[in-house]
Amino acid sequence: MNAPHFSTKQRILDSAESLFARHGFAGASLRQVTASANVNLAAVNYHFGSKENLINEVFRRRLDSLNEERLSALAAVLKKSKFSIEDVLGAFVRPALALSLADDGGAGFVRVLARAFAEHNERLRKFLHDNYSHVLKQFAMAFAQVLPGLDKQELYWRLDIVSGALTYAMADFGVIKRAAGMSEQRHREMAAEHLIAFAAAGLRAG
Amino acid sequence: MNAPHFSTKQRILDSAESLFARHGFAGASLRQVTASANVNLAAVNYHFGSKENLINEVFRRRLDSLNEERLSALAAVLKKSKFSIEDVLGAFVRPALALSLADDGGAGFVRVLARAFAEHNERLRKFLHDNYSHVLKQFAMAFAQVLPGLDKQELYWRLDIVSGALTYAMADFGVIKRAAGMSEQRHREMAAEHLIAFAAAGLRAG
DNA sequence: ATAAGATTCAAACGATCGTTTCATGCCCTG
């Protein structure tokens, strides 16, 4: 499945990501993962300790850079003297959308993310909260700044819908075919505009 | 777990629904289900044939009545001389929201629905398509009527986001506490208004 | 009351799960 010149750890992560996206965390077995990665079954426990830790590392590998990009995009927005809901949403959406349209395994990872949203697994939620809650907090502050009339609880409630909706949408986005003759770059930009307009309208509504 | 005066089949369906919502279809075992339902392990295969068929029946039990209510609400909307996006959305949202706020196991089922959205399980999707695609088609026609400027492909794309977002939102809705002193009735109506306004804004955007 | 059918039960089936063990191969440094 995977080219043999990548390291064992990387090939395991790639296969795990793809199989978790397709069959879920409980539904994909370590034997499927190691067979797809062309490595020995014991390699997972040797390199990662346990299946649970492998799941965490699948997230960490992509989320570290994804959230870095989101935060730096947000920082660029915040530096402007005036910024809109669309600006903040763009900082959130565009890095993830680039991932979901990447030709490496990024599309699979966004589907894994959507699964993590649907699952209410306690330990997975704790891992995500422990490692990445500061990102959501930063964005919540930015949204509060640009939606001054909204009380805090209502804002969190709407952000929850928006992030869930966007994650769902982006998870399915890799499947949607782009019109013939449209460049990948233009296709992504149109998708981002749609998603942002959609979410912005939702945030302003009411 | 379940009162013994309900039938074995019903208790199995109730327990399965709750456990599928919490642990997923692959994550919840038939031993957990039957233990929670206080029935013998073999009862599942006796009454349902297989785990896969049990999953289907969990859906069928709720979706039959849910989609009936959705279609009759939609029929009432279509009878009016003029109707809005909000009217059509209301026919889609209110029956499901009532389910997610019901004091029987309905809240669990909406979480099961959200899981089915996240999973791309081939056989489950085929089952849902075979049994309930006519409902989505009816709503798509109504939306097309009320959004005349939108081309068909763009409409389907937005409906996909909207139904995903709404399902996700309603799945988490049972968790959200309502303000003290607010009646359950009023709470549901406020939630419906929020969701409808949110989705309508999204559908109109762009 | 008794035969016939429907349901429940304990027990076991083979398959597969995550994990562990220990032997073997590899590369690198002394």
Add this chain to the structure above:
DNA sequence: CAGGGCATGAAACGATCGTTTGAATCTTAT
């Protein structure tokens, strides 16, 4: 070249999975 540390290999561990079996029990109708 010898040896120590990391990596991989085949094989097996006990646990749990969905499913099946056949006897025990309950229900129903004649």
